[in-house]
Ligand SMILES: Cc1ncc(C[n+]2csc(CCOP(=O)(O)OP(=O)(O)O)c2C)c(N)n1
């Protein structure tokens with residue numbers, strides 16, 4: 001049976017065959033035929049966002065919380081360019097999303113037609129791969145390949161640009177199983193010789209550490225399971241990057257908290273002092289390493305990553321293992337167990353004693369104030385009051401994001417959605433919409449800063465339209481807090497344009513959209529306000545007014561090594577040298 | 585100090601070169617990259633080099649397998665050993681790339697470049713240009729009463745040397761193809 005159909009119908013058919021349930025999109029002239037097909041079917045749900053950046057972030061939230069690719073459908077020109085920030089965000093954080101863009105008809109390409117943009121040219125550096133489909137006969141195959149590329153190897157965003165005449169023309173449909181994908185097949189199994197070397201090192205190391213990242217989450221639930229088994233069986237301490245939170249439970253016995261610029265004292269000092277670093281699915285980002293020359297100077301480093309370009313990019317790997325985390329951990333556990341499950345017990349005991357001393361510094365302690373809500377306290381209470389819930393947390397970018405990472409505990413993977421690599425203000429709200437669409441009955445909270453939140457506040461319309469009970473927990477310090485903190489530490493307290501003036505009344509704003517608004521500025525009312533927020537059946541904006549000049553600590557100033565950490569409000573003068581000041 | 589004993593040097597089973605990554609020496613490498621001949625593929629490769637700040641000394645590209653629609657890109661680049669490894673890894677993970685060969689690292693290889701030289705002059709200079717062209721085994725592919733166009737193939741160094749000699753003899757224009765290279769042996 002031949003299956004001839006229009007390009008527009010093919011798009012919908014291909015999405016169905018890929019198991020897509022929901023598309024985040026925004027219509028326009030160059031995608032009208034596809035929207036017409038969407039209108040005439042009920043299998044795929046379309047969520048109308050209010051800005052194409054929101055569509056891309058929502059798709060990311062969907063993808064990060066489900067492990068499935070998120071799908072975006074936008075029009076040509078401004079539709080595509082508006083999505084670029086979200087696409088770049090997905091690239092930096094290795095999130096699989098498939099973006100379908102309309103394009104002017106093939107015969108008009110290059111004429112500066114209305115709403116024409118060189119979408120594949122613009123998105124070439126911010127996608128894992130992209131395609132311009134010039135002939136309907138290639139369309140279905142290209143879409144299937146796009147899904148394959150987005151989800152295979154190191155995941156990432158892909159884009160398929162579809163001219164309008166290609167959507168109207170008719171051709172034969174190719175189903176997924178007849179689509180050739182053989183050429184792009186990244187290696188999954190790690191090299192056994194290297195895995196065995198790592199097992200040997202695990203047996204003898206005196207001061208080992210697991211340093212894990214988003215790659216564990218991306219590899220799937222089995223990877224997190226294997227990681228837990230490995231950590232608990234070896235008894236080694238574990239820390240994680242911002243992206244990897246939840247792979248190992250925060251309540252776990254060996255957990256040291258997040259590492260990096262705003263990581264815990266114990267995690268960073270253990271990274272600095274270890275003799276064996278086992279990097280699993282992390283990429284030695286500059287937020288993690290600080291000054292490279294002084295990064296963990298006495299350790300041998302093993303690096304497990306599926307992307308060959310991540311290995312030896314910034315830090316030399318003594319034991320490089322190219323492969324998928326779950327596959328490698330499975331082999332590693334097998335090899336290590338077969339060799340007799342040995343570790344250096346005496347060394348480990350001393351190492352834990354040291355770590356416990358560092359832990360005793362209690363680097364995240366703070367004194368709650370009776371007058372103003374301290375942001376750390378707001379998050380501690382949010383944690384306490386939402387702990388037992390089926391909970392997903394998103395964040396915007398800034399101080400609140402770091403406090404959320406520090407004060408909330410993540411027990412499972414795929415429960416924490418934050419913009420790590422790109423640091424995109426405006427990410428969290430649309431991401432929370434994508435998460436809630438995927439998990440309609442879950443408690444989805446976006447921990448936000450007031451400034452970030454305003455960047456995609458139009459998505460209130462989406463939340464209300466689709467009755468998505470997302471909770472916008474805004475830690476309102478009336479400041480671009482993270483910028484202000486840097487200005488305080490680096491630029492002589494000259495607070496150049498880092499305050500939020502003319503803020504809206506968030507309660508009225510919520511009400512204007514038909515949602516609920518809650519304002520809280522008194523520590524005594526905090527618990528009730530949080531409970532009111534989580535118990536309300538519908539979208540809520542909670543405007544939580546917090547201490548305005550609170551700083552986020554611990555902090556490793558840019559350009560400094562891990563052991564030069566600022567712990568608190570000690571005089572930060574001279575904390576950041578001239579060399580560090582040029583870094584971001 | 586460290587109780588860990590790790591063998592130094594590269595392993596033949598390892599996908600990676602374990603040479604000292606911090607070595608500061610600049611190396612020149614010729615890479616052969618086999619890619620799908622699809623629209624935009626050259627832009628992708630060039631974009632990778634410019635976007636990540638890598639050097640391109642020379643670049644040649646043409647479809648070499650018409651049935652498989654594969655093109656061979658030969659790129660000559662310079663960088664520290666670590667940067668060269670990064671370039672190969674970055675190229676290797678691109679979706680349309682089928683393979684990356686470091687001809688410089690993988691043993692002996694042959695490199696050739698073709699160039700056209702327009703040299704104008706009369707009298708002794710013209711005679712001398714012709715004589716030198718003969719020594720360099722350059723062919724005359726066009727001539728007028730006061731000019732020649734020479735065609736020369738050879739290593740980039742040979743072409744550089746020829747250019748130096750032609751400069752005082754009336755070199756007007758030069759066009760070079762960039763390096764094409766193959767590894768030696770079967
Ligand atoms: C789109 C974008 N623009 C600018 C920045 C730089 N930036 C980083 S944090 C920050 C301030 C964020 O303020 P807010 O959302 O109120 O969070 P706070 O730090 O106060 O918690 C800014 C401007 C960014 N990360 N993203």
Ligand SMILES: [Mg+2]
Nearest residue numbers: 449450479481
């Ligand atoms: Mg703020």
